[in-house]
Structure formats: C-alpha cells, structure tokens
Amino acid sequence: MRGHHRIRAFLQSLGIEHPVLLSPMAGGAGTPELVAEVSNVGGLGAWGGAYASPEQILQAAKTIRALTDRPFGINLFAGGYASQSSVDPAPMLAVMRAVHDELGLPSPVLPSLPASPFAEQLDAVIEARPANFSFTFGIPDAQALARLRKADIVTGGTATHVDEARALEDAGVDYIVAQGEEAGAHRGTFLKSFDEAMVPMRTLVREIAAAVNIPVVASGGIMDGNDIAETLQLGAVAAQLGTAFLPCPECGTPDVHKRLILEARDDTTMITRVFSGRHARGMRNDFIDRVPPDTILPFRQQNDLTRPMRVAAGAQGKAGYLSLWAGRGVTRARAMPAGELVHTLVAEIAGA
Numbered sequence: 001m002r003g004h005h006r007i008r009a010f011l012q013s014l015g016i017e018h019p020v021l022l023s024p025m026a027g028g029a030g031t032p033e034l035v036a037e038v039s040n041v042g043g044l045g046a047w048g049g050a051y052a053s054p055e056q057i058l059q060a061a062k063t064i065r066a067l068t069d070r071p072f073g074i075n076l077f078a079g080g081y082a083s084q085s086s087v088d089p090a091p092m093l094a095v096m097r098a099v100h101d102e103l104g105l106p107s108p109v110l111p112s113l114p115a116s117p118f119a120e121q122l123d124a125v126i127e128a129r130p131a132n133f134s135f136t137f138g139i140p141d142a143q144a145l146a147r148l149r150k151a152d153i154v155t156g157g158t159a160t161h162v163d164e165a166r167a168l169e170d171a172g173v174d175y176i177v178a179q180g181e182e183a184g185a186h187r188g189t190f191l192k193s194f195d196e197a198m199v200p201m202r203t204l205v206r207e208i209a210a211a212v213n214i215p216v217v218a219s220g221g222i223m224d225g226n227d228i229a230e231t232l233q234l235g236a237v238a239a240q241l242g243t244a245f246l247p248c249p250e251c252g253t254p255d256v257h258k259r260l261i262l263e264a265r266d267d268t269t270m271i272t273r274v275f276s277g278r279h280a281r282g283m284r285n286d287f288i289d290r291v292p293p294d295t296i297l298p299f300r301q302q303n304d305l306t307r308p309m310r311v312a313a314g315a316q317g318k319a320g321y322l323s324l325w326a327g328r329g330v331t332r333a334r335a336m337p338a339g340e341l342v343h344t345l346v347a348e349i350a351g352a
C-alpha cells in the first residue's frame with residue numbers, strides 16, 4: 001500500500017520504529033528522562049529547548065545521550081517574540097502583586113521585552129547534532145535551514161493552517177506537524193489569524209496531506225492507538241502526542257497538574273493568553289478567570305512576569321496559579337510509565 005510505504009520511509013528518515021512522536025515540551029514537562037524513554041522503546045523523544053540557554057541545550061543533549069543511543073529531537077520557538085508593546089503594564093502588575101501576596105512571594109518586577117534567543121539556541125542545537133530538529137511559531141531563515149541540512153538533521157515545522165504548511169514546504173522543511181485546535185499548550189500559528197487557524201485536527205491533517213508533498217505528522221487531542229490509526233488513514237505518517245505523556249512518572253510537570261489531568265471527567269480546557277501572552281490551551285482555573293484579557297502583556301514578557309507565580313504554585317500545589325496545559329483529549333489520559341504507554345499505543349494501532 002502507498003500509505004505503508006510513506007510511513008515506513010518517514011520512520012526510516014528518523015531512524016525510529018513506531019509512528020509515535022513525543023511532543024517537545026519546553027518549560028519543565030519534557031525531561032531528558034522522558035525524551036530518552038520514548039526513544040528507547042522505538043518512538044521519537046524530543047526535548048523542548050525554547051526557554052533554555054545554549055549551555056542548557058548542550059547539557060540536555062548530553063544527558064539524553066547518556067540515557068539512550070537512539071535518535072531524538074530538539075525543538076525551539078522560531079518566532080513569536082514581540083519587539084514592542086502598546087499595553088500599559090500597570091493593571092497586569094497590580095493583579096500580579098495581589099497574587100504574589102497570596103503566594104508569599106516578593107513584589108513582582110516588570111521583565112523587559114526579551115529579544116528572540118533563537119540564533120544562539122540554534123548554534124547549540126547544531127553543535128549537539130540531534131537526529132531531528134523541530135520548531136513552532138514561525139520558520140527559520142534559509143541560512144539556518146541550510147545549516148541544519150548540512151548537519152544531516154531532519155527538520156519538522158508546525159502548521160496550524162494549510163497556508164502555513166505550504167510555506168514550510170516551500171522553505172524546504174522535511175516534514176510538517178499539523179497542529180489541530182485540540183492541541184495542548186501553545187498554538188503554533190504564525191501566518192494566519194488566531195481564528196482562521198483554529199482547525200480541527202482531522203480536517204487539518206486531511207487538508208495538509210492533500211496540499212503538500214512532504215510527510216505530515218498529526219497532532220492535537222490524540223490519546224490512544226485508535227486515534228493514531230485513524231490519522232494514518234487520513235494521510236498522516238505518524239502522530240505527535242503531548243497530553244497523553246503528561247501523567248508519566250518521567251514527566252517533569254508538577255504532581256498537582258498530573259493529578260488534575262488523571263481526574264478530569266470533563267474537558268474544561270480553553271484557549272488563554274494569560275500565562276505567556278500567546279494563545280495556549282489549558283484547563284480552566286482561577287488565574288485564567290482573574291486576568292482581564294486586555295491587560296495581558298505580549299509574549300514573552302507576560303511569560304516571564306508569570307514565571308515566579310507558576311514556579312511557586314507548582315511547589316505549593318496550588319493549581320489555581322499554574323498553567324495547566326492540556327489538550328482536548330485530557331479526559332482520556334492514562335497513568336503509565338512512558339515506555340509502557342508507547343508499547344500500549346503500538347499494540348492498539350496494530351489492533352485498530
């Protein structure tokens with residue numbers, strides 16, 4: 001079958017056995033242990049380096065390599081940084097002052113609008129030479145993509161709309177991650193408006209697979225092997241799962257986040273900008289309800305402003321002030337170690 005050939009060729013290009021990719025998860029959830037475990041059992045583990053310094057990227061690659069000799073990926077944000085802001089920071093700072101009081105933190109300080117660290121981070125990625133480099137929020141420039149190609153690193157770019165997929169293909173990216181509206185955490189949207197790019201995963205995979213000639217990886221709300229088998233039928237060559245791996249013991253997200261995911265009986269997820277300044281999907285909580293949308297600062301200033309709150313809330317087990325990232329499949333998350341989850345997914349794909 002043509003489909004089987006396409007899938008096999010993609011897995012071969014990455015040197016992996018199963019059509020299961022771990023979502024790169026920057027910010028603590030995606031530990032080197034989680035990445036290595038997924039790779040060790042024949043999937044592709046990927047480490048989210050978007051908030052990391054070049055030194056931390058090199059260190060993470062070293063740690064992963066000590067735990068696995070299999071291929072793995074590193075992921076960065078290839079855009080999305082605001083260079084100026086027209087938002088008065090006073091109202092947001094007032095909200096944060098009250099929250100910091102409740103959490104016993106010193107008064108918040110307004111962070112600067114940081115410049116994108118992408119160029120320095122990419123140097124570290126190329127030095128670390130993972131098998132795979134993926135990115136979201138934009139497209140690296142032609143010179144960056146040429147350097148990755150020269151280093152034999154397979155590149156994957158995130159698209160939330162068929163036009164973004166076409167732009168990624170035109171730029172010479174090796175494969176597309178089609179991120180449906182169901183996906184947990186940040187929207188990768190970079191060419192279209194937020195609304196235009198809220199496309200359901202199944203529709204997006206079908207549209208992109210028809211529009212481009214490079215492999216498409218399905219992503220967003222995929223929780224079991226049946227879901228994966230279905231996306232392969234729609235034209236995908238693999239699936240990328242984040243929320244399904246969040247409850248794993250190898251995952252670095254706070255225990256209270258894992259518990260709320262496993263206890264979720266209804267999908268309470270919604271899209272919010274309150275935590276980072278960028279649209280992202282997470283479970284509804286007090287902080288989302290408390291912040292008036294027009295007071296939110298741009299990415300990544302808002303992200304840096306809310307970081308002390310999120311770290312303290314994680315340590316204190318206060319779910320109301322955590323970014324409870326999760327996709328629409330949250331009610332179907334299962335408690336298992338990462339290796340067992342990959343084995344379970346593979347068995348379910350075979351049985352579907």
Ligand SMILES: Cc1cc2nc3c(=O)[nH]c(=O)nc-3n(C[C@H](O)[C@H](O)[C@H](O)COP(=O)(O)O)c2cc1C
Binds near residue numbers: 076179183219328
């Ligand atoms: C906690 C968390 C962090 C994420 N961080 C990143 C990231 O750093 N880079 C990236 O490309 N995608 C990131 N994603 C999005 C995933 O690539 C993917 O779109 C999403 O996990 C798919 O939806 P699912 O969570 O329903 O499986 C993240 C997802 C989650 C849940």
